[in-house]
Ligand code: PEP
């Protein structure tokens with residue numbers, strides 16, 4: 200009985216495959232396929248619905264329903280039983296379709312006479328392509344074998360769709376990966392870019408979904424699985440040095456790779472006629488659909504393990520490596536699930552943009568993208584499923600939006616935006632040599648934020664007065680081991696050399712919590728942003744901080760040196776860190792090595808507590824820099840990484856401005872230099888407002904210096920201060936409206 204089922208299935212799959220070889224267009228093939236399936240399954244109806252766009256399904260072929268309905272009947276994702284199958288990725292099997300919840304009657308099709316309904320998703324690696332349906336008059340549920348058999352058939356149709364078997368003829372069936380798709384993600388780095396997709400991990404192409412010799416296919420599969428298991432076992436043997444958590448992940452991998460159920464199911468798929476590759480994909484898709492429904496975070500996390508294992512297995516079976524020999528297109532936009540900072544740096548400035556499915560604002564990749572000034576959109580769900588190498592893509596880092604294969608009208612509007620930005624940049628370049636001085640002669644110093652050697656040419660091109668924030672963590676994040684003192688000293692020296700006498704404020708390491716360096720044990724912390732990070736790590740484990748301070752002293756070679764400590768929440772922390780620096784300078788001095796001519800020691804004000812520290816703290820600081828990104832998240836209790844809340848409170852909210860003003864007063868009273876180096880310093884309206892309130896140094900992305908300078912030179916800051924005061928007196932919650940309205944009137 201089972202043998203007969205297998206033989207029937209194999210015969211059907213072979214016939215399906217043969218349609219690929221028959222001449223004729225996509226519509227002819229689809230029509231033929233529905234006929235073959237209905238015949239083989241002994242049902243009166245077989246229909247194929249494919250996505251017309253990501254939200255709409257269209258009846259593309261049918262055996263048994265009204266032929267007039269083909270290409271006329273459409274439904275939205277989730278609508279009716281077909282829409283339900285598409286949305287959930289799970290089969291619907293019923294003997295009484297009209298009584299099923301969500302059933303939608305479509306008179307055009309003439310389906311009212313068919314009672315039983317079996318719909319299965321046509322999907323590939325989590326990518327939804329359509330729905331395959333069989334219906335019959337007889338009121339009966341389909342057997343497990345029949346459901347399973349239809350899923351196998353759907354897998355072959357999915358592969359055929361991917362291979363473009365049904366495209367481009369009179370039926371007007373769009374192939375997968377042809378629709379324009381928009382992804383709404385989140386901003387990782389601002390800016391706009393147009394280019395061509397470059398997949399960091401290219402998709403595996405399965406050229407033959409049908410296997411002719413089940414024994415040979417099973418042997419291939421078993422060999423590949425054995426190789427995969429051996430790889431993982433080797434990794435585990437070499438994992439003695441790993442911490443518990445990393446080992447646990449590998450163990451989970453191992454369990455999955457050795458799971459008998461997984462291999463058995465794939466062998467059953469092969470018995471029904473699939474090739475080994477198609478069997479891997481089928482099990483991946485089925486498990487994916489199941490896991491995606493789960494509300495259990497641990498299970499959902501296993502999705503990645505499953506995808507990784509399946510992809511490795513597919514690469515073993517097809518022999519397709521990550522390097523497909525494809526050439527990086529012109530204007531490449533990198534599309535990936537996630538990417539490490541070192542890999543991103545390898546691509547470097549060649550990239551026009553980056554789009555990630557995962558990532559976060561503070562992730563290493565985001566830090567690198569920011570340093571390279573490449574527009575970055577994160578949380579673009581499923582983009583790696585949709586995008587193909589070479590696809591046209593627009594990245595709007597300002598809005599966190601990505602347009603894949605855009606309509607010409609969208610692309611046109613987008614190009615206008617890029618052109619306007621480029622035009623403005625050209626105008627700003629002319630301002631390079633002039634000071635950021637307002638109409639009354641008040642100067643504001645504009646510095647730049649940096650973190651890579653690659654940033655340094657911007658010192659000249661942007662006209663920055665110096666580096667207000669040099670983030671040193673990147674050098675630690677991109678290595679697999681702690682950098683050596685000599686390496687760091689050489690790098691810091693190059694930075695100081697490049698600045699040619701302009702000040703550089705080095706911020707010591709801000710790692711810990713979510714910025715995990717590869718050689719440091721990751722901490723499970725409930726609130727990483729408020730956890731063991733930055734100076735807290737530096738003081739608890741002083742070895743690395745000390746080494747970094749020594750490197751900075753050596754790099755200065757007797758020239759002036761500015762060092763600031765991140766995330767100081769209490770004066771004690773600053774005093775201890777400063778004493779450490781002084782001790783290291785003394786030590787160098789006793790060794791007769793050159794010591795910095797002038798040492799300036801500062802604190803980053805990133806926690807509200809520090810604004811209320813005693814005067815003695817301010818007196819001990821040579822300078823203070825407001826880390827607005829962190830300060831704002833703690834002031835409003837709104838996580839800067841959480842898209843739901845991070846834009847909820849305006850920087851120009853009068854409460855926040857009052858707080859900034861209080862910090863300015865305290866610094867003025869204690870004669871301490873003050874700057875602002877969070878991202879807001881680079882936003883023109885915010886920068887102008889800060890300057891009007893009395894901030895005289897702003898440090899920002901190099902690309903922001905032009906726009907900010909342009910605006911400062913157009914206004915009288917004292918007059919703007921009156922506008923701000925009037926808005927506050929009126930009781931406005933934010934001064935944004937008042938400032939922009941006043942600017943427009945200028
Ligand atoms: C800040 O918090 O504003 C800051 C400049 O530091 P980072 O963004 O690196 O945390």
Ligand code: MG
Pocket residue numbers: 805826828829
């Ligand atoms: Mg910070």
